[in-house]
Amino acid sequence: MKINDSPHPYAAVTIIFWSLAYVLTRVVLQYFSAYSVGFLRYFVASCTLVILALIMKMKIPRIADLKWFLMSGAVGFFLYIIAFNKGSERVTASMSSVVIATVPIMTALFSYFIYHEKLKGFQWAAIVIEFLGVIILTLMDGIFTVNTGLIWLLFAAIALSAYNLLLRKLLKDYSALQVSTFSIFAGTLILTIFLPTSVREIRNAMPIHLLYILILGIFSSAIAYLAWSKAFSKAKHASTVSNYMFITPLLTTLLGFLITKEIPDWSTIFGGTIILLGLFIFNFGERLYNRISMNRSSS
Template identity: 55%
Template sequence: MRFKTSFHMDAMITILFWSLAYVLTRLALQYFTPFSLGFLRYFIASCTLLAVALITKMKLPQKQDLPCFILAGALGFFLYMIAFNQGQRTVTAATGSIVISTVPVLTAFLAQIFYQERLHYIQWLAIVIELIGVAVLTLMDGVLSINTGLFWLFLAVLFLSLYNLLQRKLTKKYTALQTSAYSIFFGTILLALFAPSSIKEASHAPGIQWVYLAVLGICSSAVAYAFWSKAFSKAEQTSQVSNYMFVTPFLTSLLGFLIAGELPERSSLVGGAIIIAGFFLFIFGEKLYGAIQDQKDAA
């Protein structure tokens, strides 16, 4: 496996920017409402991608694929962003990333149903280990916030899992940049429902809030989703990419400490170590198992 030319680097860049998004969203929600933040974030992302589309002379999608792009925009940006921002109003950045990190499990189940993708039992074992790490990170020091925010976050999990499946389908026909750009464009059009209140809030926003918006829109949206789509276009299975989302709680805890001053608990270190162990087992476990079996057969 050539690491630089595989999907791993693309997925890692995405997860880094998404982990950062949990922290910055919490900070931005101190001023913006969830709906306004959702629109402004993806309006900036759309402007960024529109400039790229014009420079690269990006081709328009075919008419028969427009429903898929509209659905991707609705699931991945309109519905997901509303649910995510509503949930983040009442939970910590770490808790939000913990709940969203269950997306790989649901994505794997849905990929089996819709795409007949099958995981090796070692990969399922790795997912269980990663979930144990999430549980430790969640419960060991009482990090989990039990409130209505969790309901919204679990809705966000469903929307993002379905979005992942659509991205897998669209990247079979379109480039990663086209797939992410047109999905974000349609998502932003739907989010324009909140444009009037967004403009009002933005007109009085402090300078630091514009910094948060710029990073969320450009890095955590335009760039991150482009790399996410690129990872799906390279990977053999949907779950190989979505599994990276298990790393977000640990990264978010570290970034929350560095940026927002949210002190990491002991659970962040213990749970994070378990998650990383399961993560590497998912990536390398099947090959290691195969190598061991080959040695046994040779003997």
């Protein structure tokens, strides 16, 4: 397969920029509110995408479908980014990446109830394992505590999972590029309620902080989502691309240490390991079982 026809370079670019977003979000939240970071990040992304849409002469959605784009923007970008930022204020970048990495499984779980897609026994077991990992994440200093940051992040993961379900409807009539672009536009439109606060905070910001916002908007949002869409368009199976999300916790932890010297605590290490184990079983359990069965039969 030629590199131009492979989804892997595009998926890898996305995961790098998304992993960087966990770290940079923690940094900018020291100088901006969670609401301002949300608006400024997607405002920059929208400005970038406007240029691309004009260059590509992208067709606008049908009027009858505008409500669905508004809904996807509200759920996937407005609710998600506010919950994500509020959660990132209170937990480490590595912990936030572990929680958001559960989105593929949450999406599958919601699909089970909404679209009646079947889950196999080992997948239900994986969900139980992940739930145990989330419980361990709440054990700060050996004491069970209700960490508000973790609750916000779980809400963010639910919002992103709901957005994935909306994608299934929109992708029947529109390209992945159109869906991501116009959903971001819709989310940014709703986020303009935080425009006055954002303007006040920008006036007191240092140039380096504005640079971080630009990186989040251009690279971790606009380019990342476009690369993600491109990867899906080139992949034969969606799991080939979505499985890259499982790399984000490790990469985020490394970037967090290199950029901010952030070291994950023991609850994050143990809880995160258990959650990643659940993710592995959910996605590769059947393949591993079949391989073991073939080895036994051949011997």
